[in-house]
Amino acid sequence: MPLAADQHDAIKLVTSELVTNAVVHGRAPVNVGLYLSDCRVLLVVHDSSRTLPVRRPYFDDDKESGRGLFLVDCFAARSGWSATALGKRVRAEFEVPAVPRTRASLAARRAQIARAKPPLYVRPHGLALAAAI
Secondary structure: OOOOHHHHHHHHHHHHHHHHHHHHHOOOOOEEEEEEOOOEEEEEEEEOOOOOOOOOOOOOOOOOOOOHHHHHHHHOOEEEEEEEOOEEEEEEEEEOOOOOOOHHHHHHHHHHHHHOOOOEEEEOOEEEEOOOO
16 A cells, blocks of 8 residues: 555655764664555664764753754654664654555565575585575
8 A cells, every 4th residue: 555645755765864963973784664554654864973962952051953853853753862882873753554464465476485595505615505495
């Protein structure tokens, strides 16, 4: 089911804010993930800086920047951040219409999983493909 225009725009705006924060205030590398489940979209931005974000009040002062997390709070259903071993992870969640599940879609997904390549494992003496589970 396609997203409504306002949901699409909200996800784009929050993605822009979080990626901009990671580039301006964080350290490279910056990784972005967008994950879809049955009724939510999860946006995760990871950067290598251990400095956690600070939320500022919207009317903090006359600066032209510093309100990105306020926008994230306005448009995302939930948001937050956490320290990781390699920096920090900032996330935002959006509620979206449920993806209808039909027998045909489940069968197609199972077939896609069955065709997927097995993971590649590195062994001390070279490379070997793992057996499909």
